[in-house]
Amino acid sequence: MLENLLNFLRPVRFYALLLLLPLAWFAWGTATGTRLLGDDNESTETLNAPGSGGHGHAGRGLYFHK
Amino acid sequence: MSETATPQPESAQLDCPECHTSITYYDVAGSEYYACPNCHAYFRWSGEETPEVFGNYKDAPKTSPVLPLGTLGILDGALYRVVGVVSRCEANHRQYSWREYQLFQPETGRYVQLAEYNGHWTLIWAASHLDKNREDFKLADFKLFNKYQPRINWALGEFDWDIERDDTLNVAEHINPPRLLVQERRGKEQQWYRGRHVAPDELASAFNISRSSLPHQEGTGAVEPAPGSNSHSALWTLTGILTAALVLIQLVLAVRTTSVLSQTIQVAPDTTATAAPGTGRVLVSPSFTLDHQTALDIELNATLSNQWLELPVSLVNEQTGRGFEFTKNIEFYSGVEGGESWSEGSRSADAVLSRVPAGRYHLNFYPFTEKGVTPEIRVNVWADPALPSNFFVVLGLILLVPGLQLLRRHSHERSRWSNSDYNPYATEE
Structure with missing residues:
Protein backbone atom coordinates (compact mmCIF):
# COMPACT_ATOMS: atom_id res chain seq x y z
CA MET A 1 0.00 0.00 0.00
CA LEU A 2 2.80 2.40 0.94
CA GLU A 3 4.61 1.43 -2.24
CA ASN A 4 1.48 2.21 -4.26
CA LEU A 5 1.19 5.58 -2.55
CA LEU A 6 4.82 6.40 -3.23
CA ASN A 7 4.40 5.44 -6.87
CA PHE A 8 1.29 7.60 -7.07
CA LEU A 9 3.19 10.54 -5.60
CA ARG A 10 6.14 10.04 -7.91
CA PRO A 11 5.16 12.94 -10.25
CA VAL A 12 5.51 15.38 -7.33
CA ARG A 13 8.55 13.87 -5.64
CA PHE A 14 10.74 16.95 -6.16
CA TYR A 15 7.98 19.23 -4.92
CA ALA A 16 7.64 16.97 -1.88
CA LEU A 17 11.35 17.47 -1.20
CA LEU A 18 10.86 21.23 -1.51
CA LEU A 19 8.04 21.07 1.04
CA LEU A 20 10.51 19.68 3.55
CA LEU A 21 11.79 23.27 3.91
CA PRO A 22 8.61 24.78 5.45
CA LEU A 23 8.07 21.60 7.45
CA ALA A 24 11.62 21.80 8.80
CA TRP A 25 10.99 25.49 9.56
CA PHE A 26 7.87 24.50 11.52
CA ALA A 27 9.76 21.77 13.38
CA TRP A 28 12.57 24.21 14.21
CA GLY A 29 10.05 26.78 15.47
CA THR A 30 8.39 24.14 17.64
CA ALA A 31 11.67 22.76 19.00
CA THR A 32 13.12 26.16 19.85
CA GLY A 33 9.91 27.85 20.99
CA THR A 34 10.10 30.41 18.20
CA ARG A 35 7.15 32.23 16.73
CA LEU A 36 8.09 32.27 13.04
CA LEU A 37 6.65 35.68 12.22
CA GLY A 38 8.24 37.38 15.23
CA ASP A 39 7.04 37.77 18.80
CA ASP A 40 5.83 40.61 21.03
CA ASN A 41 9.16 41.21 22.76
CA GLU A 42 10.00 44.92 22.67
CA SER A 43 13.16 44.71 24.74
CA THR A 44 16.12 46.48 23.22
CA GLU A 45 18.58 45.91 26.01
CA THR A 46 19.57 43.32 28.55
CA LEU A 47 18.93 44.08 32.17
CA ASN A 48 22.04 43.51 34.22
CA ALA A 49 20.81 43.11 37.73
CA PRO A 50 18.88 40.01 38.68
CA GLY A 51 15.41 40.89 39.81
CA SER A 52 15.95 44.52 38.94
CA GLY A 53 12.29 45.12 38.39
CA GLY A 54 11.46 48.51 37.08
CA HIS A 55 14.96 49.73 36.34
CA GLY A 56 15.69 50.42 32.75
CA HIS A 57 12.49 48.99 31.39
CA ALA A 58 11.73 50.12 27.93
CA GLY A 59 8.62 50.09 25.87
CA ARG A 60 6.41 52.45 27.82
CA GLY A 61 5.09 55.00 25.42
CA LEU A 62 3.02 58.07 26.01
CA TYR A 63 -0.61 57.12 25.96
CA PHE A 64 -3.19 59.71 25.19
CA HIS A 65 -6.67 58.48 25.68
CA LYS A 66 -9.87 59.94 24.39
CA MET B 1 -9.13 -0.14 -59.32
CA LEU B 214 3.75 23.71 -36.65
CA PRO B 215 1.09 26.43 -36.53
CA HIS B 216 1.37 28.87 -33.63
CA GLN B 217 -1.02 28.02 -30.81
CA GLU B 218 -3.75 30.54 -30.00
CA GLY B 219 -5.97 30.34 -26.95
CA THR B 220 -6.78 26.99 -25.39
CA GLY B 221 -7.58 23.82 -27.29
CA ALA B 222 -10.97 22.16 -26.78
CA VAL B 223 -9.35 19.09 -25.22
CA GLU B 224 -5.99 20.56 -24.27
CA PRO B 225 -5.19 19.27 -20.78
CA ALA B 226 -5.13 21.88 -18.04
CA PRO B 227 -1.71 22.80 -16.60
CA GLY B 228 -0.38 20.17 -14.23
CA SER B 229 -2.93 17.57 -15.29
CA ASN B 230 -0.39 14.77 -14.97
CA SER B 231 0.43 15.65 -11.38
CA HIS B 232 -2.84 17.22 -10.22
CA SER B 233 -4.09 14.22 -8.24
CA ALA B 234 -0.67 13.51 -6.76
CA LEU B 235 -0.25 17.15 -5.78
CA TRP B 236 -3.55 17.26 -3.90
CA THR B 237 -2.94 13.88 -2.30
CA LEU B 238 0.43 15.09 -1.04
CA THR B 239 -1.15 18.34 0.14
CA GLY B 240 -3.87 16.41 1.96
CA ILE B 241 -1.38 14.14 3.69
CA LEU B 242 0.83 17.01 4.81
CA THR B 243 -2.11 19.14 5.95
CA ALA B 244 -3.49 16.23 7.99
CA ALA B 245 -0.06 15.62 9.51
CA LEU B 246 0.33 19.30 10.35
CA VAL B 247 -3.12 19.46 11.98
CA LEU B 248 -2.29 16.37 14.01
CA ILE B 249 1.01 17.82 15.18
CA GLN B 250 -0.72 21.08 16.09
CA LEU B 251 -3.29 19.19 18.17
CA VAL B 252 -0.50 17.32 19.99
CA LEU B 253 1.27 20.63 20.63
CA ALA B 254 -1.95 22.14 21.98
CA VAL B 255 -2.28 19.27 24.45
CA ARG B 256 1.37 19.64 25.47
CA THR B 257 0.87 23.27 26.58
CA THR B 258 1.49 23.70 30.32
CA SER B 259 0.56 26.44 32.75
CA VAL B 260 3.52 27.92 34.64
CA LEU B 261 1.77 30.84 36.33
CA SER B 262 -1.84 31.65 37.18
CA GLN B 263 -2.21 34.68 39.39
CA THR B 264 -4.56 37.54 40.10
CA ILE B 265 -2.98 40.89 40.88
CA GLN B 266 -4.63 44.06 42.09
CA VAL B 267 -3.63 47.44 40.67
CA ALA B 268 -2.92 49.93 43.46
CA PRO B 269 -2.20 53.64 42.98
CA ASP B 270 1.37 54.82 43.38
CA THR B 271 1.08 57.42 46.09
CA THR B 272 4.63 58.72 45.95
CA ALA B 273 4.85 62.41 45.25
CA THR B 274 6.74 62.05 42.00
CA ALA B 275 4.24 59.66 40.43
CA ALA B 276 1.89 61.05 37.80
CA PRO B 277 -1.84 60.71 38.48
CA GLY B 278 -3.05 57.26 37.37
CA THR B 279 0.31 55.59 37.83
CA GLY B 280 0.02 52.27 39.66
CA ARG B 281 2.53 50.69 41.93
CA VAL B 282 4.93 48.22 40.33
CA LEU B 283 3.50 44.73 40.77
CA VAL B 284 5.68 41.62 40.88
CA SER B 285 4.41 38.13 40.18
CA PRO B 286 5.52 34.97 41.98
CA SER B 287 8.54 33.27 40.42
CA PHE B 288 8.25 30.31 38.09
CA THR B 289 10.79 28.01 36.50
CA LEU B 290 11.24 26.96 32.89
CA ASP B 291 13.24 23.73 32.48
CA HIS B 292 13.85 24.22 28.78
CA GLN B 293 13.86 26.97 26.18
CA THR B 294 10.29 27.66 25.13
CA ALA B 295 7.86 30.24 23.91
CA LEU B 296 5.60 31.81 26.54
CA ASP B 297 2.01 32.85 25.96
CA ILE B 298 1.01 35.49 28.51
CA GLU B 299 -2.72 36.12 28.85
CA LEU B 300 -4.01 39.19 30.68
CA ASN B 301 -7.62 39.71 31.78
CA ALA B 302 -8.51 42.97 33.51
CA THR B 303 -11.76 43.86 35.30
CA LEU B 304 -12.40 47.00 33.29
CA SER B 305 -15.74 48.69 32.82
CA ASN B 306 -15.72 51.76 30.60
CA GLN B 307 -12.06 52.16 31.51
CA TRP B 308 -8.63 51.75 29.98
CA LEU B 309 -5.35 50.36 31.20
CA GLU B 310 -1.86 50.71 29.79
CA LEU B 311 0.20 47.78 31.03
CA PRO B 312 3.94 47.51 30.33
CA VAL B 313 5.16 44.06 31.39
CA SER B 314 8.70 42.77 31.94
CA LEU B 315 9.67 39.13 32.12
CA VAL B 316 12.90 38.98 34.06
CA ASN B 317 15.34 36.08 34.33
CA GLU B 318 16.34 36.06 37.98
CA GLN B 319 19.69 34.39 37.27
CA THR B 320 20.96 36.34 34.26
CA GLY B 321 18.96 39.54 34.48
CA ARG B 322 17.89 39.21 30.88
CA GLY B 323 14.57 40.88 30.27
CA PHE B 324 11.71 40.48 27.81
CA GLU B 325 9.28 43.36 27.57
CA PHE B 326 5.99 44.23 25.99
CA THR B 327 3.16 46.69 26.54
CA LYS B 328 -0.54 46.04 26.21
CA ASN B 329 -3.25 48.66 26.05
CA ILE B 330 -6.49 47.22 27.31
CA GLU B 331 -9.77 49.07 27.14
CA PHE B 332 -13.39 48.09 27.35
CA TYR B 333 -16.45 50.26 26.90
CA SER B 334 -20.09 49.27 26.78
CA GLY B 335 -23.51 50.80 27.14
CA VAL B 336 -27.01 51.01 25.77
CA GLU B 337 -27.98 53.44 23.05
CA GLY B 338 -31.42 53.68 21.48
CA GLY B 339 -32.42 50.45 23.18
CA GLU B 340 -29.42 48.60 21.64
CA SER B 341 -26.55 47.44 23.79
CA TRP B 342 -23.07 47.97 22.46
CA SER B 343 -19.52 47.22 23.50
CA GLU B 344 -16.14 48.22 22.23
CA GLY B 345 -12.65 46.90 22.94
CA SER B 346 -11.81 43.90 25.09
CA ARG B 347 -10.98 43.16 28.69
CA SER B 348 -8.25 40.71 27.68
CA ALA B 349 -4.98 40.79 25.80
CA ASP B 350 -2.20 38.33 25.23
CA ALA B 351 1.42 38.39 24.20
CA VAL B 352 3.82 35.76 22.95
CA LEU B 353 7.50 35.80 23.83
CA SER B 354 9.74 33.58 21.69
CA ARG B 355 12.79 31.58 22.64
CA VAL B 356 12.75 32.24 26.37
CA PRO B 357 15.74 30.29 27.78
CA ALA B 358 15.43 27.86 30.68
CA GLY B 359 15.68 29.55 34.07
CA ARG B 360 13.80 31.13 36.93
CA TYR B 361 11.58 34.09 36.03
CA HIS B 362 9.08 36.54 37.38
CA LEU B 363 6.91 39.21 35.78
CA ASN B 364 6.93 42.91 36.62
CA PHE B 365 3.86 45.01 35.81
CA TYR B 366 3.87 48.81 35.50
CA PRO B 367 0.16 49.72 35.31
CA PHE B 368 -1.04 53.15 34.22
CA THR B 369 -4.73 53.98 34.11
CA GLU B 370 -7.29 56.60 34.91
CA LYS B 371 -6.99 58.19 38.31
CA GLY B 372 -8.87 56.19 40.90
CA VAL B 373 -9.19 53.08 38.79
CA THR B 374 -7.76 49.94 40.41
CA PRO B 375 -8.73 46.89 38.35
CA GLU B 376 -7.78 43.30 39.07
CA ILE B 377 -5.63 41.62 36.46
CA ARG B 378 -5.77 37.87 35.95
CA VAL B 379 -2.42 36.65 34.60
CA ASN B 380 -1.95 33.25 33.00
CA VAL B 381 1.41 32.20 31.57
CA TRP B 382 1.59 29.14 29.31
CA ALA B 383 4.80 27.37 28.33
CA ASP B 384 5.08 25.41 25.04
CA PRO B 385 2.00 27.06 23.49
CA ALA B 386 0.79 25.67 20.18
CA LEU B 387 1.52 28.99 18.36
CA PRO B 388 -1.32 29.08 15.80
CA SER B 389 0.57 31.60 13.66
CA ASN B 390 3.33 29.04 13.04
CA PHE B 391 0.69 26.53 11.99
CA PHE B 392 -1.03 28.94 9.60
CA VAL B 393 2.24 30.21 8.09
CA VAL B 394 3.39 26.69 7.25
CA LEU B 395 -0.10 25.64 6.16
CA GLY B 396 -0.11 28.65 3.84
CA LEU B 397 3.21 27.59 2.34
CA ILE B 398 1.91 24.03 1.85
CA LEU B 399 -1.25 25.33 0.15
CA LEU B 400 0.54 27.98 -1.93
CA VAL B 401 1.46 25.85 -4.95
CA PRO B 402 -1.83 23.89 -5.05
CA GLY B 403 -3.68 27.20 -4.76
CA LEU B 404 -1.75 28.73 -7.65
CA GLN B 405 -2.32 25.54 -9.60
CA LEU B 406 -6.07 25.85 -9.01
CA LEU B 407 -6.05 29.43 -10.28
CA ARG B 408 -4.10 28.44 -13.39
CA ARG B 409 -6.44 25.56 -14.11
CA HIS B 410 -9.49 27.75 -13.58
CA SER B 411 -8.09 30.34 -15.97
CA HIS B 412 -7.29 27.57 -18.47
CA GLU B 413 -10.85 26.24 -18.28
CA ARG B 414 -12.35 29.70 -18.78
CA SER B 415 -10.14 30.19 -21.81
CA ARG B 416 -11.14 26.77 -23.18
CA TRP B 417 -14.87 27.36 -22.77
CA SER B 418 -14.72 30.86 -24.21
CA ASN B 419 -14.73 29.10 -27.61
CA SER B 420 -17.96 27.26 -26.83
CA ASP B 421 -21.63 28.14 -27.16
CA TYR B 422 -22.15 26.10 -24.00
CA ASN B 423 -19.75 28.10 -21.83
CA PRO B 424 -20.56 27.41 -18.15
CA TYR B 425 -18.57 30.52 -17.14
CA ALA B 426 -20.60 32.84 -19.38
CA THR B 427 -22.76 34.03 -16.50
CA GLU B 428 -19.67 35.08 -14.50
CA GLU B 429 -18.67 37.67 -17.08
Missing part, protein backbone atom coordinates in the same frame (compact mmCIF):
# COMPACT_ATOMS: atom_id res chain seq x y z
CA SER B 2 -8.42 -3.82 -58.98
CA GLU B 3 -10.91 -6.04 -57.16
CA THR B 4 -8.75 -9.17 -57.01
CA ALA B 5 -7.43 -10.64 -53.76
CA THR B 6 -3.83 -10.05 -54.74
CA PRO B 7 -1.81 -7.77 -52.44
CA GLN B 8 -2.41 -4.10 -53.18
CA PRO B 9 0.53 -1.96 -54.26
CA GLU B 10 1.70 0.64 -51.78
CA SER B 11 0.64 3.42 -54.11
CA ALA B 12 -0.66 4.07 -57.56
CA GLN B 13 -1.01 6.99 -59.92
CA LEU B 14 -3.84 8.60 -61.77
CA ASP B 15 -4.10 11.68 -63.94
CA CYS B 16 -6.17 14.67 -62.92
CA PRO B 17 -9.02 14.98 -65.44
CA GLU B 18 -8.67 18.77 -65.39
CA CYS B 19 -4.95 19.60 -65.42
CA HIS B 20 -3.61 16.11 -66.22
CA THR B 21 -1.14 16.25 -63.36
CA SER B 22 -0.12 12.79 -62.24
CA ILE B 23 -1.57 12.20 -58.75
CA THR B 24 -0.10 9.59 -56.41
CA TYR B 25 -2.66 7.88 -54.19
CA TYR B 26 -2.03 5.34 -51.43
CA ASP B 27 -5.30 3.66 -50.48
CA VAL B 28 -5.33 1.84 -53.77
CA ALA B 29 -8.28 -0.35 -52.82
CA GLY B 30 -10.40 2.19 -51.00
CA SER B 31 -9.99 5.70 -52.39
CA GLU B 32 -12.67 6.92 -54.80
CA TYR B 33 -12.69 10.69 -54.39
CA TYR B 34 -9.76 12.94 -55.17
CA ALA B 35 -8.87 16.61 -54.84
CA CYS B 36 -6.03 17.48 -57.20
CA PRO B 37 -3.10 19.06 -55.32
CA ASN B 38 -2.30 21.11 -58.41
CA CYS B 39 -5.56 22.51 -59.83
CA HIS B 40 -7.76 21.55 -56.82
CA ALA B 41 -10.38 19.86 -59.00
CA TYR B 42 -12.58 17.52 -56.96
CA PHE B 43 -13.55 14.35 -58.82
CA ARG B 44 -14.62 10.75 -58.39
CA TRP B 45 -12.83 7.86 -60.01
CA SER B 46 -13.20 4.16 -59.31
CA GLY B 47 -11.72 2.62 -62.42
CA GLU B 48 -14.01 4.14 -65.02
CA GLU B 49 -12.57 5.51 -68.18
CA THR B 50 -13.65 9.08 -67.42
CA PRO B 51 -13.58 10.47 -63.89
CA GLU B 52 -16.58 12.45 -62.75
CA VAL B 53 -15.54 16.02 -61.90
CA PHE B 54 -17.71 17.80 -59.28
CA GLY B 55 -15.99 21.17 -59.05
CA ASN B 56 -12.90 23.01 -58.03
CA TYR B 57 -11.67 24.24 -54.64
CA LYS B 58 -10.51 27.67 -55.69
CA ASP B 59 -9.71 28.70 -52.10
CA ALA B 60 -7.07 26.01 -51.62
CA PRO B 61 -3.71 27.44 -50.51
CA LYS B 62 -0.82 27.45 -52.92
CA THR B 63 1.63 26.35 -50.25
CA SER B 64 1.90 22.81 -48.98
CA PRO B 65 0.10 22.01 -45.71
CA VAL B 66 2.11 21.50 -42.53
CA LEU B 67 1.85 17.75 -43.03
CA PRO B 68 2.28 17.30 -46.80
CA LEU B 69 0.48 14.52 -48.66
CA GLY B 70 2.45 11.28 -48.50
CA THR B 71 4.21 12.10 -45.21
CA LEU B 72 4.73 9.09 -42.96
CA GLY B 73 4.46 9.25 -39.20
CA ILE B 74 4.10 6.99 -36.18
CA LEU B 75 1.30 7.71 -33.69
CA ASP B 76 0.42 5.38 -30.81
CA GLY B 77 2.87 2.87 -32.23
CA ALA B 78 1.15 2.63 -35.63
CA LEU B 79 2.52 3.79 -38.96
CA TYR B 80 0.30 6.28 -40.77
CA ARG B 81 0.54 8.16 -44.03
CA VAL B 82 -1.05 11.53 -44.73
CA VAL B 83 -3.32 10.95 -47.73
CA GLY B 84 -5.75 13.86 -47.58
CA VAL B 85 -6.32 17.29 -46.11
CA VAL B 86 -9.68 19.02 -45.74
CA SER B 87 -10.24 22.54 -44.50
CA ARG B 88 -13.67 22.97 -43.00
CA CYS B 89 -15.62 25.68 -41.24
CA GLU B 90 -18.87 25.91 -39.34
CA ALA B 91 -21.90 26.67 -41.53
CA ASN B 92 -23.16 29.36 -39.15
CA HIS B 93 -19.78 30.73 -38.07
CA ARG B 94 -17.49 30.61 -41.06
CA GLN B 95 -14.72 32.35 -39.15
CA TYR B 96 -14.25 29.11 -37.17
CA SER B 97 -12.14 27.11 -39.56
CA TRP B 98 -9.98 24.03 -39.01
CA ARG B 99 -8.03 21.44 -40.97
CA GLU B 100 -8.46 17.69 -40.95
CA TYR B 101 -5.56 15.49 -42.05
CA GLN B 102 -6.63 12.02 -43.18
CA LEU B 103 -4.13 9.43 -41.95
CA PHE B 104 -4.14 6.05 -43.63
CA GLN B 105 -2.69 2.99 -41.94
CA PRO B 106 -1.39 0.85 -44.85
CA GLU B 107 -1.16 -2.37 -42.82
CA THR B 108 -4.78 -2.44 -41.73
CA GLY B 109 -6.47 -0.07 -44.15
CA ARG B 110 -7.70 1.88 -41.12
CA TYR B 111 -8.16 5.64 -41.16
CA VAL B 112 -7.73 8.14 -38.37
CA GLN B 113 -7.87 11.89 -38.53
CA LEU B 114 -5.69 14.66 -37.13
CA ALA B 115 -7.69 17.83 -36.64
CA GLU B 116 -5.89 21.14 -36.17
CA TYR B 117 -7.59 24.30 -34.89
CA ASN B 118 -5.58 27.37 -33.88
CA GLY B 119 -2.46 25.23 -33.49
CA HIS B 120 -4.19 22.66 -31.24
CA TRP B 121 -4.19 19.08 -32.49
CA THR B 122 -6.64 16.24 -31.85
CA LEU B 123 -6.37 12.65 -33.04
CA ILE B 124 -9.84 11.29 -33.93
CA TRP B 125 -10.87 7.76 -34.82
CA ALA B 126 -14.16 6.00 -35.41
CA ALA B 127 -15.55 4.24 -32.35
CA SER B 128 -15.61 0.52 -32.96
CA HIS B 129 -16.28 -2.74 -31.21
CA LEU B 130 -12.55 -2.91 -30.47
CA ASP B 131 -12.71 -0.17 -27.86
CA LYS B 132 -16.43 0.10 -27.09
CA ASN B 133 -15.99 -0.83 -23.43
CA ARG B 134 -13.35 1.75 -22.61
CA GLU B 135 -14.18 3.35 -19.28
CA ASP B 136 -12.58 6.64 -20.26
CA PHE B 137 -15.07 7.26 -23.08
CA LYS B 138 -18.38 7.16 -21.22
CA LEU B 139 -20.64 9.91 -22.52
CA ALA B 140 -21.82 10.69 -18.98
CA ASP B 141 -18.32 11.91 -18.14
CA PHE B 142 -18.28 14.36 -21.06
CA LYS B 143 -19.69 17.85 -21.48
CA LEU B 144 -21.25 19.19 -24.65
CA PHE B 145 -18.80 21.68 -26.15
CA ASN B 146 -20.04 22.48 -29.62
CA LYS B 147 -22.72 21.71 -32.20
CA TYR B 148 -22.41 22.67 -35.82
CA GLN B 149 -22.85 21.74 -39.45
CA PRO B 150 -19.58 21.58 -41.38
CA ARG B 151 -18.79 23.23 -44.68
CA ILE B 152 -15.75 22.53 -46.83
CA ASN B 153 -13.38 25.37 -47.67
CA TRP B 154 -10.99 23.25 -49.73
CA ALA B 155 -9.43 19.80 -49.89
CA LEU B 156 -6.33 18.02 -51.19
CA GLY B 157 -5.56 14.34 -51.71
CA GLU B 158 -7.65 11.17 -51.72
CA PHE B 159 -10.73 10.06 -49.82
CA ASP B 160 -12.76 6.90 -49.55
CA TRP B 161 -16.03 8.80 -49.17
CA ASP B 162 -17.66 11.84 -50.71
CA ILE B 163 -16.47 14.65 -48.48
CA GLU B 164 -19.08 17.01 -49.94
CA ARG B 165 -21.82 14.87 -48.41
CA ASP B 166 -20.53 15.89 -44.98
CA ASP B 167 -22.33 19.21 -45.43
CA THR B 168 -25.50 17.40 -44.40
CA LEU B 169 -24.02 16.20 -41.13
CA ASN B 170 -25.00 17.52 -37.72
CA VAL B 171 -21.98 17.30 -35.47
CA ALA B 172 -21.93 17.43 -31.67
CA GLU B 173 -18.63 17.54 -29.83
CA HIS B 174 -18.39 16.45 -26.21
CA ILE B 175 -15.22 16.96 -24.21
CA ASN B 176 -13.55 15.51 -21.17
CA PRO B 177 -9.99 16.76 -21.65
CA PRO B 178 -7.81 15.32 -22.95
CA ARG B 179 -10.53 13.15 -24.55
CA LEU B 180 -13.16 13.99 -27.14
CA LEU B 181 -16.39 12.31 -28.21
CA VAL B 182 -17.93 13.34 -31.52
CA GLN B 183 -21.40 12.42 -32.67
CA GLU B 184 -22.18 12.76 -36.37
CA ARG B 185 -25.84 12.56 -37.29
CA ARG B 186 -27.41 12.44 -40.72
CA GLY B 187 -31.13 11.91 -40.46
CA LYS B 188 -31.59 8.87 -38.27
CA GLU B 189 -28.07 7.59 -38.83
CA GLN B 190 -25.44 8.37 -36.31
CA GLN B 191 -21.78 7.57 -35.96
CA TRP B 192 -19.56 8.14 -32.96
CA TYR B 193 -15.92 9.12 -33.05
CA ARG B 194 -13.39 9.27 -30.27
CA GLY B 195 -10.43 11.54 -29.94
CA ARG B 196 -7.57 12.68 -27.78
CA HIS B 197 -5.38 15.73 -27.52
CA VAL B 198 -2.02 15.55 -29.28
CA ALA B 199 0.69 17.82 -27.95
CA PRO B 200 2.74 19.67 -30.59
CA ASP B 201 5.92 17.98 -29.37
CA GLU B 202 4.33 14.55 -29.83
CA LEU B 203 3.17 15.49 -33.30
CA ALA B 204 6.55 16.90 -34.33
CA SER B 205 8.23 13.75 -33.07
CA ALA B 206 5.66 11.48 -34.76
CA PHE B 207 6.19 13.03 -38.19
CA ASN B 208 9.85 13.92 -37.70
CA ILE B 209 9.31 17.61 -38.32
CA SER B 210 10.48 20.61 -36.33
CA ARG B 211 8.23 21.95 -33.59
CA SER B 212 8.61 25.45 -34.99
CA SER B 213 7.09 24.44 -38.34
